[in-house]
Amino acid sequence: MKNTSLTNRRKWLKNTALSSVGLVMAANAGAFAYDHPAQEPFTEQELLRLFSNENPYSPSPKVKSAMQQLLYRANRYANYHPVNPKALKEAIAKREGLKAENIVLGHGSYQVLTLIAIMYGRNKETIITPKPTFNVVGNYADHQMGANVKYIALDKNHRMDLSAMRRAMDAKTSLVFVCNPNNPTGTVIEAERLKSFCREVGKKATVLVDEAYIEYANPAKTKTMVELVQQKENVLITRTFSKMYGLAGMRIGYAMARKDIAERLDKLNGQFGQLINTLGLAAALASLEDEQFIRSSIKKNQQVMRYFCQQLDGMNLPYVPSETNFLYVQTGKAFKDFHSQLAKRKIKAIGKDSSEWSRISMATMADMKRLIKIMKGLKTK
Numbered sequence: 001m002k003n004t005s006l007t008n009r010r011k012w013l014k015n016t017a018l019s020s021v022g023l024v025m026a027a028n029a030g031a032f033a034y035d036h037p038a039q040e041p042f043t044e045q046e047l048l049r050l051f052s053n054e055n056p057y058s059p060s061p062k063v064k065s066a067m068q069q070l071l072y073r074a075n076r077y078a079n080y081h082p083v084n085p086k087a088l089k090e091a092i093a094k095r096e097g098l099k100a101e102n103i104v105l106g107h108g109s110y111q112v113l114t115l116i117a118i119m120y121g122r123n124k125e126t127i128i129t130p131k132p133t134f135n136v137v138g139n140y141a142d143h144q145m146g147a148n149v150k151y152i153a154l155d156k157n158h159r160m161d162l163s164a165m166r167r168a169m170d171a172k173t174s175l176v177f178v179c180n181p182n183n184p185t186g187t188v189i190e191a192e193r194l195k196s197f198c199r200e201v202g203k204k205a206t207v208l209v210d211e212a213y214i215e216y217a218n219p220a221k222t223k224t225m226v227e228l229v230q231q232k233e234n235v236l237i238t239r240t241f242s243k244m245y246g247l248a249g250m251r252i253g254y255a256m257a258r259k260d261i262a263e264r265l266d267k268l269n270g271q272f273g274q275l276i277n278t279l280g281l282a283a284a285l286a287s288l289e290d291e292q293f294i295r296s297s298i299k300k301n302q303q304v305m306r307y308f309c310q311q312l313d314g315m316n317l318p319y320v321p322s323e324t325n326f327l328y329v330q331t332g333k334a335f336k337d338f339h340s341q342l343a344k345r346k347i348k349a350i351g352k353d354s355s356e357w358s359r360i361s362m363a364t365m366a367d368m369k370r371l372i373k374i375m376k377g378l379k380t381k
């Protein structure tokens with residue numbers, strides 16, 4: 001009689017060996033493609049990623065080398081070593097004129113935002129949030145915490161309507177969310193206006209300002225609200241290493257707040273929740289030192305944004321001027337099924353809110369040229 005378990009085992013070994021070869025090949029193919037993302041356009045076979053507002057440029061050699069140096073420590077938790085969460089908190093605090101006690105780290109700012117949703121929504125409080133926006137807090141507080149989330153439409157210029165948000169507050173309002181610059185519209189609130197809004201609203205509820213894209217914004221148009229944390233106002237600011245710093249895959253984000261708020265938030269992380277990933281910490285620490293990478297990312301983003309806007313002007317497509325690395329474009333004005341037409345050509349751009357508007361991330365110049373060429377060939381309405 002045939003030994004079926006042995007035959008199955010042989011088959012399994014053969015399949016496993018084959019799939020490992022496949023995996024190695026796929027990994028190598030990936031390594032080839034991703035060794036060059038800073039300069040090379042995506043190949044025809046790859047998906048052109050215009051949906052996550054990532055920095056299209058791979059981390060700088062300095063940052064890569066900092067990660068490489070710590071590869072050997074992947075077996076260890078990130079403590080009792082110079083690269084540890086406290087070191088990153090201190091580096092951020094130093095840059096922002098704060099103390100380490102004002103910083104709460106998370107696995108991407110997404111995680112910090114969910115902790116904030118728990119903290120301010122767990123007693124079924126009211127949370128005010130603009131619409132459309134990057135709605136992690138509203139979603140989580142609404143669906144996971146049973147909070148009462150009030151959505152306030154943007155004004156006709158796609159800006160957050162601060163007056164309407166203030167009017168929507170009730171006795172149970174715990175948190176007012178402001179995304180500055182706003183995702184998906186790329187619009188900002190002028191710094192002095194936002195500061196007085198935060199001071200006023202802060203007497204009754206915490207104001208959360210999501211500054212995921214603040215490094216891209218023209219300082220003449222808006223500014224960080226970190227000064228309010230220094231002045232111990234009732235605000236929370238979230239930031240990320242995922243966008244300008246080019247470290248989306250490393251998942252490091254943080255919140256800044258006065259000590260009592262930061263401590264309450266940090267408690268939700270639990271005892272070991274702040275032991276974030278070692279390579280991410282190394283990368284984040286090195287990236288804070290790498291001003292040249294930031295300067296060059298800003299410059300390239302501006303060049304690409306200028307080119308893209310000029311092309312859209314030429315195509316008569318309306319868009320909202322942006323202070324970020326993405327653009328809110330009224331693609332529905334010209335194109336039918338813009339997203340599915342692009343998907344057939346391996347391009348993914350996000351459609352926010354309605355099929356009328358698309359939020360398109362800035363990629364490299366070569367990729368944006370490819371996008372424009374493709375857009376010119378799409379079926380119009």
Ligand SMILES: Cc1ncc(COP(=O)(O)O)c(C=O)c1O
Nearest residue numbers: 108109110134183212240242253
């Ligand atoms: C406004 C805003 N905040 C926060 C995030 C979350 O980013 P991360 O979790 O990578 O820090 C994003 C990501 O797209 C975003 O657009």
